[in-house]
Amino acid sequence: MGTIVEARGLHKHFGTIRAVDGLDLQVGAGEIYGLLGPNGSGKTTLIRLLIGLLRPTSGIASILGQEMPNKAILSQVGYMTQGSALYEDLTVRENVVFFARMCERIRPARVDEVIALIELQDRARSLVRTLSGGMRQRVSLACALVHHPRLLLLDEPTVGVDPQLRFTFWEYFRRLAGEGVTLIISSHVMDEAERCDRLGFIRQGKLLAEGNAAELRAQAGAASLEEAFLRFAGGAATGGKR
Amino acid sequence: MNARRVWILGRRIIQQIVRDRRMIALLVFIPILVLTLGALLFRAKPAAIPLGVVNEDQGQSLPSGIKISLGAYVTQELGRSGTFAVTPLSREEVDARLRDGTVQGVLIIPESFSADLHQKQQATLPLRLEGSNPTRSMQIAARVSEAAMKALAGLVTSLGMGTPGAPPVPLGAGKLPVAIEPSFLYGGAKFDTMDYIAPVYVAFLVMFFVFVLTCVSFLRERSLGTMERLLATPANRLEIVLGYMMGLGLFALIQATVIISFTVWILKIHYLGSLVLLFLVVVVLAVVAVSTGILASTFARNEFQVVQFIPLLIVPQGLLSGTFWAVEEMPAYLRPFAYAMPLTYANRALRDVMLKGWGLTQIWPNLLILLGFAVSIIALGALVMRREVA
Numbered sequence: 001m002g003t004i005v006e007a008r009g010l011h012k013h014f015g016t017i018r019a020v021d022g023l024d025l026q027v028g029a030g031e032i033y034g035l036l037g038p039n040g041s042g043k044t045t046l047i048r049l050l051i052g053l054l055r056p057t058s059g060i061a062s063i064l065g066q067e068m069p070n071k072a073i074l075s076q077v078g079y080m081t082q083g084s085a086l087y088e089d090l091t092v093r094e095n096v097v098f099f100a101r102m103c104e105r106i107r108p109a110r111v112d113e114v115i116a117l118i119e120l121q122d123r124a125r126s127l128v129r130t131l132s133g134g135m136r137q138r139v140s141l142a143c144a145l146v147h148h149p150r151l152l153l154l155d156e157p158t159v160g161v162d163p164q165l166r167f168t169f170w171e172y173f174r175r176l177a178g179e180g181v182t183l184i185i186s187s188h189v190m191d192e193a194e195r196c197d198r199l200g201f202i203r204q205g206k207l208l209a210e211g212n213a214a215e216l217r218a219q220a221g222a223a224s225l226e227e228a229f230l231r232f233a234g235g236a237a238t239g240g241k242r
Numbered sequence: 243m244n245a246r247r248v249w250i251l252g253r254r255i256i257q258q259i260v261r262d263r264r265m266i267a268l269l270v271f272i273p274i275l276v277l278t279l280g281a282l283l284f285r286a287k288p289a290a291i292p293l294g295v296v297n298e299d300q301g302q303s304l305p306s307g308i309k310i311s312l313g314a315y316v317t318q319e320l321g322r323s324g325t326f327a328v329t330p331l332s333r334e335e336v337d338a339r340l341r342d343g344t345v346q347g348v349l350i351i352p353e354s355f356s357a358d359l360h361q362k363q364q365a366t367l368p369l370r371l372e373g374s375n376p377t378r379s380m381q382i383a384a385r386v387s388e389a390a391m392k393a394l395a396g397l398v399t400s401l402g403m404g405t406p407g408a409p410p411v412p413l414g415a416g417k418l419p420v421a422i423e424p425s426f427l428y429g430g431a432k433f434d435t436m437d438y439i440a441p442v443y444v445a446f447l448v449m450f451f452v453f454v455l456t457c458v459s460f461l462r463e464r465s466l467g468t469m470e471r472l473l474a475t476p477a478n479r480l481e482i483v484l485g486y487m488m489g490l491g492l493f494a495l496i497q498a499t500v501i502i503s504f505t506v507w508i509l510k511i512h513y514l515g516s517l518v519l520l521f522l523v524v525v526v527l528a529v530v531a532v533s534t535g536i537l538a539s540t541f542a543r544n545e546f547q548v549v550q551f552i553p554l555l556i557v558p559q560g561l562l563s564g565t566f567w568a569v570e571e572m573p574a575y576l577r578p579f580a581y582a583m584p585l586t587y588a589n590r591a592l593r594d595v596m597l598k599g600w601g602l603t604q605i606w607p608n609l610l611i612l613l614g615f616a617v618s619i620i621a622l623g624a625l626v627m628r629r630e631v632a
Contacts (some may be wrong), residue, residue, distance in 0.1 A: 051474050052474075053470060053473055053474060070475050071477075071478050072476060073477055074474060075475070075476045077474070078505060079471065079474040080471055081467050081471055081474075083467060084467075085466060085467030085468045085471040086466070086468065087466075088466065089466060099475065102472070102475035102476065102477050103475055103476060143471070
């Protein structure tokens with residue numbers, strides 16, 4: 001199992017704020033890695049560092065052995081931002097086609113395939129402006145994976161998605177992982193975390209603990225992941241826990 | 243109606259605006275800037291008009307034995323008036339000097355000038371004008387006429403002209419002693435002020451709309467998060483900027499087509515040069531406008547702040563780029579600002595093509611400068627984008 005994503009001694013400071021504060025990470029092929037932490041803990045900054053949208057203050061982030069930022073490697077990466085980032089006055093299909101073509105030549109059949117996956121065939125020709133929040137989230141996902149990426153970075157992909165579709169999403173994530181695609185998924189919803197192969201608890205820019213759900217629970221001596229997280233956070237926090 | 247709610251809402255607006263420091267600064271600064279520019283332009287003491295004089299006057303011997311040369315006298319007086327910066331020229335250089343802009347008009351004093359005045363109390367002075375700006379042409383003709391008249395007034399007495407014995411008749415007492423006879427290198431009498439303004443309308447409108455369109459679409463791209471998404475694809479900044487240029491450039495072209503067709507066929511504007519060249523200038527200007535828009539929008543957090551850039555970046559360009567006041571007529575301390583503005587060069591190129599019928603071989607320096615602006619603004623924009631993301 002090769003390493004797909006790696007971070008070594010990663011720091012990102014904004015003025016006096018240490019958004020990412022000395023972080024090491026290794027994620028292998030076909031793994032679903034969950035980044036778990038409260039809002040403002042540095043999850044989004046970490047993802048943006050990994051994909052090369054930010055330059056680290058110090059340390060190294062690399063994807064597929066290439067140090068980031070690296071534009072060329074991005075054709076093999078899919079990215080879903082927090083909140084849907086779509087062109088409101090284009091249709092669903094046009095959005096998917098646009099992001100696909102930014103990466104490579106794409107077969108029209110592939111576009112239909114991902115639109116079917118997000119179950120929006122009947123809205124394919126609707127303007128994104130007319131869609132609900134959950135539908136937009138689905139279109140964002142379609143845009144992130146249309147070009148067959150080897151790595152998917154998903155920043156809170158299931159926000160605003162109803163439980164049934166969330167289930168479908170996770171089924172699909174699992175299937176992708178089975179095909180060897182690596183997924184890094186950030187979330188602050190603990191029940192989702194159970195489905196990840198490995199979890200990283202992140203708080204104040206630091207990785208507090210790492211492991212699968214069962215390991216983390218056992219390590220903290222906690223009944224639930226939520227409780228485990230609070231235990232780890234309590235131990236690491238310098239200024240009292242939330 | 244609940245007065246309390248009105249009060250609370252009003253207070254919220256005030257709070258928000260007060261928090262936007264730049265807004266406050268602009269509310270105060272922009273009107274002062276625009277008023278100052280206007281006052282400077284309207285009140286400025288006009289720069290001396292560069293005037294060439296071809297003096298071929300052979301002079302005239304008076305009965306008293308004195309030989310007078312009124313041509314030399316008029317030349318000297320024109321220079322002394324302060325209105326003109328006089329350059330002596332030969333007849334052969336006239337059109338060349340008008341064409342390269344080193345003089346705006348040439349007064350030709352014919353061989354028989356002194357003799358005509360002496361014998362007929364009447365002489366004609368041909369005035370060759372550049373002619374592309376009708377208002378300016380009329381102004382120069384009037385000034386030359388005025389100055390020549392002033393120079394000749396009262397000459398009679400001092401030089402003892404007129405018939406010996408008879409009481410001296412001051413020149414200009416009965417009829418005008420000199421008639422200015424204008425001719426034009428470009429345009430001419432059939433050109434009016436609209437002909438002069440139309441080319442820069444094209445430039446200003448294209449610049450304005452492309453700028454606003456770019457600002458708004460770029461800002462929307464950033465506020466909706468699609469810019470972030472786009473930067474996470476293999477597309478690099480240069481590709482994004484060029485893509486914008488292609489997309490918005492098309493609309494600049496459509497707009498230019500509408501404006502040019504309307505001015506040429508409906509408003510019956512005279513134009514001499516090639517239409518293709520006109521479009522070329524517009525395309526280059528659109529490129530500058532797109533890059534300016536991208537640069538400006540990286541400094542704006544919302545649409546509101548984009549609007550603030552219009553009086554800051556667009557209005558001064560409209561005032562200073564030679565739209566209404568030719569750059570050459572501006573006071574010397576304003577000219578450097580005019581030369582720092584892309585629109586100045588676009589205006590110049592468009593006027594050269596439309597009014598003078600110039601070709602690429604003559605307008606290329608302006609196009610090159612415009613491209614230089616575009617490249618440096620794009621570079622600056624990419625630098626600012628880099629600071630912002632990655």
